[in-house]
Amino acid sequence: MGNSGLKQHIETAQKTGVLKVSQGKLNEFPPGFKQLESSLRTLDISDNKFVTLPNEISRFMQLRHLNLSKNRLSKIPDCIGALTKLETLNASYNNLSTLPRTISNLINLKQVNLTDNHIKDFPLMFCGLKHLDVLDLTKNEITSIPPEVSGLNVTELNLNQNQVAHISGQIADCPRLKTLRLEENCLQLSAIPPRILADSRISNFSIDGNLFESKQLASIAGYDSYMERYTAVKKKMF
Structure with a gap:
């Protein structure tokens, strides 16, 4: 995805609150993402090349839906616990072996997809x-x-x-x-x-x-x- 294409996506997201930049070969958040911190509700960065999720993710406090699938993530940062409005989390098809305990702060989560990772211990x-x-x-x-597991409400x-x-x-x-x-x-x-x-x-x-x-x-x-x-x-x- 070129800079002009990304710029157009960001401009649209400022109006809609939805940003989809999948298949973009991204491994970090471009500077333009900062403009969306207070308004973004849906972020789809699936099918990119992220190895770690940038700590800046914690600034997107209005996020309801986060799609991280089909990256190369081996870790999700503790600061994801700041996204307390998050309702859906998709981190399928990555390289995750553990998850941060701070996920327990995501009190509005409704659906979580962690298919095809390397998680060994049940994520309590x-x-x-x-x-x-x-x-x-x-x-x-x-x-x-x-x-x-008796404390699971699913x-x-x-x-x-x-x-x-x-x-x-x-x-x-x-x-x-x-x-x-x-x-x-x-x-x-x-x-x-x-x-x-x-x-x-x-x-x-x-x-x-x-x-x-x-x-x-x-x-x-x-x-x-x-x-x-x-x-x-x-x-x-x-």
């Missing part, structure tokens, strides 16, 4: 965020779901294509969790806590591609309760 900084509906952690390197948690071999039964205490996706992981049948089936609100539990046949789930105590929830949801859809 999302627990306690009251408005978070969807957390997508597909294609990471997570091996375990810890007891603290309705959908996607952990497909990780390395999960252990699940804490306390995931059943997630107050709003209805869809749990764990396809293509490393789960044995014995690793499935009966509480997920018997005591949770989960009505869509996807576990194809693990170390047992999906139909074997029926042998776990609480399966009938799960099927009642599953069927009730299906009936509402038709």
Whole structure:
């Protein structure tokens, strides 16, 4: 993207509050970005060459939507915690292995996409965020779901294509969790806590591609309760 093209994008963003500069070969914020600090609501810098997210991101205090996907990010700075109005965060297809604890300050987050990174530990900084509906952690390197996950308020948690071999039964205490996706992981049948089936609100539990046949789930105590929830949801859809 040339300077003239970028200038035009910035001028438009001053009027609309939306700036999309994807596929621009950017690895830092151009000086013109500074003009948008007080007005920008949507920033899309996907498909660029950012290795680190500039600290200047913290100045965009009005941001609601931030798309960082398809870069080379190995780190998100602590100062992202200043973006307290942020509702959607997309950092998929990067090189992230950890996330800053300050994400717990993003009290208005609704949707987070972290697909295809290198995250190894379940990101507990999302627990306690009251408005978070969807957390997508597909294609990471997570091996375990810890007891603290009970503080997660999402309705959908996607952990497909990780390395999960252990699940804490306390995931059943997630107050709003209805869809749990764990396809293509490393789960044995014995690793499935009966509480997920018997005591949770989960009505869509996807576990194809693990170390047992999906139909074997029926042998776990609480399966009938799960099927009642599953069927009730299906009936509402038709």
